[in-house]
Amino acid sequence: MGIFSQRTKHKPAAQEIRVEKVIIPSKPRPSTLTPNGHSRASTSSQYLSASPRPSPNPRLSRPKSASPYPSSADEKRSSIRRKRKAVSSSTPRDSPAFGNDSESSDDGGDPFRKRLRRSEERSIDLNRKLRHKKAFGDEVRDSRIIHAADIASVATKCPPIQGAEPEEVAIELQYPSRCKRERYELVWQKDKIDAVKDILAVVEHVAETYLTDDEAKPFIDHNASFRRQMERAISEKYRDVPVFRTALQNYNGKLLELVENGTIAKNIEELHHLPPSLVSFILTQVYDRTVAPKVEMLTKYQMGSDNVYGELLHPFITKLLVEQTKMTSDQVFIDLGSGVGNVVLQAALEIGCRSYGCEMMENACNLAEAQEKEFRSRCLLWGVAHGRVHLERGDFRTNAKILEKLKEADVILVNNKAFTSTLNDALINMFLDLKKGCKIISLKSFVHENKTAINDVANSILDVQHYRYHENWVSWAASEGDYYISIRK
Numbered sequence: 001m002g003i004f005s006q007r008t009k010h011k012p013a014a015q016e017i018r019v020e021k022v023i024i025p026s027k028p029r030p031s032t033l034t035p036n037g038h039s040r041a042s043t044s045s046q047y048l049s050a051s052p053r054p055s056p057n058p059r060l061s062r063p064k065s066a067s068p069y070p071s072s073a074d075e076k077r078s079s080i081r082r083k084r085k086a087v088s089s090s091t092p093r094d095s096p097a098f099g100n101d102s103e104s105s106d107d108g109g110d111p112f113r114k115r116l117r118r119s120e121e122r123s124i125d126l127n128r129k130l131r132h133k134k135a136f137g138d139e140v141r142d143s144r145i146i147h148a149a150d151i152a153s154v155a156t157k158c159p160p161i162q163g164a165e166p167e168e169v170a171i172e173l174q175y176p177s178r179c180k181r182e183r184y185e186l187v188w189q190k191d192k193i194d195a196v197k198d199i200l201a202v203v204e205h206v207a208e209t210y211l212t213d214d215e216a217k218p219f220i221d222h223n224a225s226f227r228r229q230m231e232r233a234i235s236e237k238y239r240d241v242p243v244f245r246t247a248l249q250n251y252n253g254k255l256l257e258l259v260e261n262g263t264i265a266k267n268i269e270e271l272h273h274l275p276p277s278l279v280s281f282i283l284t285q286v287y288d289r290t291v292a293p294k295v296e297m298l299t300k301y302q303m304g305s306d307n308v309y310g311e312l313l314h315p316f317i318t319k320l321l322v323e324q325t326k327m328t329s330d331q332v333f334i335d336l337g338s339g340v341g342n343v344v345l346q347a348a349l350e351i352g353c354r355s356y357g358c359e360m361m362e363n364a365c366n367l368a369e370a371q372e373k374e375f376r377s378r379c380l381l382w383g384v385a386h387g388r389v390h391l392e393r394g395d396f397r398t399n400a401k402i403l404e405k406l407k408e409a410d411v412i413l414v415n416n417k418a419f420t421s422t423l424n425d426a427l428i429n430m431f432l433d434l435k436k437g438c439k440i441i442s443l444k445s446f447v448h449e450n451k452t453a454i455n456d457v458a459n460s461i462l463d464v465q466h467y468r469y470h471e472n473w474v475s476w477a478a479s480e481g482d483y484y485i486s487i488r489k
Contacts, residue, residue, distance in 0.1 A: 122273065122322065123326065124272050124273070125272050125273065125328045125329050125351075125352070126272060127328065127329050127330055128272045128273060128328075128329040128351075128352045129269075129272075129352075129385060130268050130269075130271045130272065130273070130274065130352075130384050130385055131265060131268040131269050131383065131384075131385060132177070132379060132380055132382075132383050132384055132385045133385065134380060135177035135178060135179065135265075135380055135381075135382075135383035135384075136177065136178050136259070136262075136264070136265040136383065137178055138178075139178070140178055140179065140180060141177075141178060141179045141180070141380070142179070142180050143177075143179040143180065143377045143378075143380045143381040144377050145182060145289075145374065145377040145378060145381055146289040146290065146374055146377075147182050147183040147184070148182060148183065148184045148185075148193045148195060148198060148289070149170070149183040149184055149185045150183075150289070151192065151193050151288065151289055151293060152185065152187055152188075152189065152192040152193040152194075152195065153169075153185040153187060154166065154169060154185060154187060156192075157189075158185070158187035158188065158189040158192055159187060159188065159189065160185075160186060160187050161186050161187060161188050161195075161196065161234070161241075162239055163239035163240070163241050164186045164187075164241045165241070168186065168241050168242070168245065169185040169186045169187060170183070170184075170185055171183075171184050171185070171186060171195070171199075171245060171248060172184070172252070173199055173202060173248070173252070174251070174252040174255045174256050174259075175202070175206075175255075175381045175382055175383070176206050176210045176255065176258075176259060176264045176268075176382060176383050177259065177264075177380065177381055177382065177383035178259060178260075179380060179381045181252065182381070184198070184199065186241065186244075191292075193288050193289075196230075196234055198285075199230070199248065200227060200230060200231065201281060203219055203220065203226060203227045203230070203251060204219075204220055204227060205277070205278050205281055206219065206255060207219035207220040207227075208220075208275065208277075208278070209271070209274065209275055209278050210264050210267055210268065210383075211258070211263075211267065212267070215258065215263065218254060219251065219254075219255075226247050226248070226250055226251035226254070227251075229243065229244075229246075229247035229250075230244050230247045230248060230251075233247060264383065265383070268383060268384070273350070273352075274349065274350065274384065276314070276315070276318045276322075276350070279314070279318070279346065279349050279350045280314040280315075282349065282378055282379070282382060282384075283314065283342065283345060283346055283349065283375075285378055286345070286371055286374045286375050286378050287342070287371065289374055290367065290370040290371045290373075290374050291340050291367050291370070291371060294367060297363040297364075297366075297367065298339075298340070298363060298364060298367070310415065310417070310418075310474060310475050310476045311339075311342065311474065311475035311476075312343065312415065312473065312474055312475075313472070313473050313474060313475065314346065315470070315473055316469055316470070316473035316474065317343055317346050317347075317350075318346075318350065319469075319470075319473075320413075320441055320485075321333070321346075321347055321350060321351055321411065322350065322351070324467075324485060325410075325411045325439045325441070325485070327347070327351045327353055327410065327411055328351065328353070329351060329352035329353050329387060330353070331351070331353045331354075331410035331411065332353060332354045332355075332356070332405065332408045332409050332410050332411075333347040333351065333353050333354070333355045333356065333409070333410070333411050333412075333413070334355075334356045334357070334358075334402065334405060334406065334409045334411075334412045334413070335347075335355075335356070335357040335358070335412075335413045335414075336358060336396045336402070336412060336413065336414040336427070337358070337359060337396065337414060337415060337416075338357025338358060338359045338368065338391065339359055339361075339364045339368065340359075340364050340367040340368045340371055341357055341359075341367075341368035341369075341371050341372060341389075341391055342371070343357070343413055344356065344357035344368075344389060344391065345371060345372070345375050345386075345389065347387070348375075348386045348387040348388065348389045349375075349379065349384070349386045349387075351387065352385070352386065352387040353387045353410075354387055354388045354390070355387055355388065355389050355390070356390045356391075356392070356401075356402065356405050357390070357391050357392065358391075358392040358393075358394065358395075358396040358399050358402045359391070359392075359393065360393065360394055360395050360396075365391075365393045368391050369391065372389055372391055375389070376389075390405075397426050397430065403430075403433075406430060406433055406434060407433055407434070407435060408435070409434065409435075409438050410437075410438060410439070411438070411439045411440075411441065412434075412438065412439070412440045412441065413440075413441045413442075414427060414440065414441070414442050415442070415443050416442050416443060416444045417443040417444055419444070424444065424446065425454045427446065428446055428454055428457055428458045428461075429454075429457075431446075431458075431461060431462070431488065432457075432461065434488040435488065436488055436489065437487060437488060438487070438488040439485055439486070439487055439488075440462070440485070440486040440487075440488070441483065441484070441485055442483065442484050442486065443481070443482065443483050443484070444484070445464055445466070445484045445486075446458045446462060446464070446484075446486060447459050447462055447464050447486075460489075461488060461489050462486040462487065462488065462489065463486065463487045463489055464484055464485070464486045464487075465484065465485050465486075466482065466484055467482070467483050467484070467485065468480050468481065468482060468483075469481050469482075469483050
């Protein structure tokens with residue numbers, strides 16, 4: 001395919017989850033899932049509110065559960081595992097992460113060769129255009145991002161990494177666009193942005209996604225590359241910060257050259273989707289700079305209400321939108337109970353579709369708006385275009401914009417695990433207006449064995465399939481669980 005014909009992109013195989021189909025109506029078996037945090041179950045998607053939201057921050061713990069549900073033993077044993085994993089391989093967040101001196105790896109120590117053997121299967125959406133129209137002009141643009149140094153720096157009481165002098169901590173990182181570089185400081189503190197890991201991950205993603213194999217060698221080849229030079233320089237054996245800075249400057253210069261000569265823009269034009277790992281990483285960067293510093297705002301909600309916060313993590317959302325519902329960029333996604341907006345943003349970036357969300361909890365809405373602003377800036381910085389994003393405040397049962405767009409929806413997400421029966425019944429009435437074939441993703445079935453008038457309505461308009469999600473795919477429990485995809489008849 002164009003200049004990429006010489007290179008085969010190999011990606012890690014998606015995690016398999018066990019799929020179980022059952023005859024509906026059926027009574028869902030009781031779950032010990034415990035929602036984590038705070039947001040409207042009727043307005044949070046992707047996690048345990050009205051709609052699942054991907055938990056983009058692999059580094060920071062989610063809010064402690066204030067859920068009305070009892071915690072399972074499985075959840076208690078695995079609380080540390082519920083922290084979102086970083087996109088790149090990394091050490092635990094409770095210790096500084098530096099490169100490893102070891103010359104060995106699973107693939108003869110060569111991540112480049114290992115990369116070439118990976119494979120990824122996905123249908124191609126030829127209508128999806130990934131090049132950002134404003135990212136490759138003649139003038140350098142200010143993307144107006146929240147810089148890593150705004151969150152983790154000497155000024156925010158983070159100590160310099162071992163071996164770094166105070167005058168050496170300030171650095172800048174070039175991204176694959178004509179935007180100003182991001183400012184970092186070589187500091188380290190638990191639960192803060194790790195500059196070294198973030199930078200190494202950016203270098204790897206740039207090479208993996210934006211460059212051909214030959215172009216990528218100076219960036220990630222095992223023996224002689226910018227990434228390897230940085231890893232060695234910052235490792236426990238050397239701790240040579242000046243060498244790290246020099247390697248980073250060389251990376252910046254080479255990438256800028258490829259941006260200015262049109263190579264990066266040309267390569268992006270050959271792409272029709274981003275790797276899930278890069279989608280997750282960009283969303284994690286957004287979350288780390290907006291939600292994570294204020295995550296305590298999500299820990300309060302009214303017990304016994306629909307306003308419970310929980311997150312569906314990135315791999316789960318990729319499974320749902322890419323593999324199961326097979327969304328395309330010309331479709332419409334709606335998250336009923338969108339919380340801080342994670343799933344809405346993931347759909348817009350990963351699929352490129354029009355993506356809507358509605359949330360009624362004020363704190364979650366404020367954080368969602370902060371995420372949307374940073375998301376737009378980050379996509380410009382990475383040079384990639386996203387689908388339209390629309391975040392609404394208020395009750396989705398009465399929000400005029402959402403009620404109007406429901407008639408156009410192709411996929412709806414509603415994390416209704418903690419919803420009251422009253423709210424679930426109200427949703428069934430809303431589904432009467434959906435177009436034929438619209439898919440509804442939920443964590444509780446809308447069709448059950450109870451002999452009620454509203455259940456008869458649900459049974460008459462919905463075909464429901466029952467599935468099991470993978471362990472560690474939601475924020476409130478480490479175990480597997482149930483979810484449902486209903487299709488409007």
